Amino acid sequence: MKDEDFIRGPVPMTKREVRLVALDRLELADARLLVDVGAGTGSVGIEAARRYPGLKVVAVERHPDALALIRQNCDRFALDRVEIIAGHAPLPLAVRADAIFIGGSGGNLEAIIGWAADLLVPGGRLVINLILQENLGEALRCLDPARFGRVGCIQMQVSALTELGGGHFFKPNNPAFIISCLKENTHDRAL
């Protein structure tokens, strides 16, 4: 999906190429439930729901403006498999998630990662999209190797060919960090 497919408003949105990589890392082909934390415009959860007809999405978001945008975007694509929850993560959620995407953390990254570890089924995927150096450092410190395995992290820098003075140059977007990992099957580990 293109960024322009979504109703956006002033809320920051995960950019198209980052969304593609995040969806890939979430490995949703056989997933039943995705939790989209700090969902913003809802673009990651909505593109996931559209791509996988059997997937249910829980979108958690605290900003009223963003909540309204998620609702509008669900309506635009006639999606009834996206449940929208207003509130600050971490918050009580009676679900078992096959995959969790953290697109925004509101300064609560450590607590959200611990909470995500509790919500995920063993083998479930956690994908985190970050912009700030401080959040990158915090996330990598908090991914407890006793709970998460196969931790990978990439930096993605996309530049768009742009006209300037009769020619073209590659105008750089801000770089994004994408962390992905699996919740360890601790039962197997204990045996």
Next chain:
Amino acid sequence: MKDEDFIRGPVPMTKREVRLVALDRLELADARLLVDVGAGTGSVGIEAARRYPGLKVVAVERHPDALALIRQNCDRFALDRVEIIAGHAPLPLAVRADAIFIGGSGGNLEAIIGWAADLLVPGGRLVINLILQENLGEALRCLDPARFGRVGCIQMQVSALTELGGGHFFKPNNPAFIISCLKENTHDRAL
């Protein structure tokens, strides 16, 4: 799909993140036929065929080693919708393509782009993945605005967090250029 999912050998392969962006730009949801030119290991065509069960793929490749790899990869994923054609593009193909991906051009980029314009249905998508500056320049010069519209080009630079001396740094992969465009509906234009 991960790069490790494919049998690779010494043949260069379109990397995972580039493949994701290329598949996105090819807009294959309603496509019936994709031509994968300079298919290499076949990774783009194969991931497309696996993702879209109604899609037929024609993979064109000239290197015998690569042809063997494409066959092995089709077998691995039990795909019978990928037709493999040995030869140098451009070559006669009695198909109408909804989308064409050029992953390798063997120094024939200008001729291949002209040939692609002939094969594509109006509104069909052309996506080109490039590494070399010379090919980037040639491709942008050859995308005749009378035949192709909505030309976009990005540079993608992915770096992987890598251990070094007790810490980590982002080791840069080589940058890739991805061009995407639509074949113009010249009939509409003429009216």
Next chain:
Amino acid sequence: MKDEDFIRGPVPMTKREVRLVALDRLELADARLLVDVGAGTGSVGIEAARRYPGLKVVAVERHPDALALIRQNCDRFALDRVEIIAGHAPLPLAVRADAIFIGGSGGNLEAIIGWAADLLVPGGRLVINLILQENLGEALRCLDPARFGRVGCIQMQVSALTELGGGHFFKPNNPAFIISCLKENTHDRAL
């Protein structure tokens, strides 16, 4: 020198890190004359003149606004070794240059490179700073191996740590290309 050291106005200026690399590649320690083509604010020629007390600089610039800025910057640093020439390069110059810097070409890159080859002493250095893909391609095509040797080209991408929402990220500047080469000693070659 810092970018803020110069009086700038609306004229584009070679950025600090690019200027440092350009000055390094020009190898001015024993040079008597540097020609600064498309001098803009004059920053490259002026930093060169301040660093090397025996160096004379000829700054060629066609925009009246920029010419005024070069004069103001020479006054600010009390430099009387910078000769300012108003006009479009290539233009007649009765000098023998030890080094030439091309910071702007006004669409005349091919002609300017040929002219630079004529002005340079054998072994003289030519350094070109470029932003546009088209100019990069043209410059590399025009650097005739019979006239120029040891051609090198780098892309430099500088990002500045920048505050955002309580944290920091590296905000990317536009990338710059820097080409450097030597005028061949054709007399030696012929022997």
Next chain:
Amino acid sequence: MKDEDFIRGPVPMTKREVRLVALDRLELADARLLVDVGAGTGSVGIEAARRYPGLKVVAVERHPDALALIRQNCDRFALDRVEIIAGHAPLPLAVRADAIFIGGSGGNLEAIIGWAADLLVPGGRLVINLILQENLGEALRCLDPARFGRVGCIQMQVSALTELGGGHFFKPNNPAFIISCLKENTHDRAL
């Protein structure tokens, strides 16, 4: 100076463009003493000493191989203004430094930054070159705003045009971080 100008061996060396930016940020024109910490091949201190005839350099290094290289490089350029000190920084040094460059920290970055603050004269410059994300985070945390002002940090990514299969691409070097700051004049502050 070119990287090839230095005798290198297996010791990591600050690369040419990074060295240029570091030397610029150190603002050595009126400096009497530079301390080069984790000097490696000595390239930063040696290029500084060659550029500024009135400058004395103290190079601190703990690896015997690197110490031998620094000596060889000083001999090559006939420099008698570089004092070489074998040992792990921080270590007692009876000097007042106008500028300090940290090119390597051996895991001691926090202690070295505190020690550098003690050695520097008020208004003295501290420049740190880093590769690892962990060191970047540590350095930024340790630059106490009561002791250091005008903190700036850039990421520099240099790519070299490189031949591949009949064409050229920009092969990326590993990115470097360069932090620069001034020691605050705390006496002035207290008044």
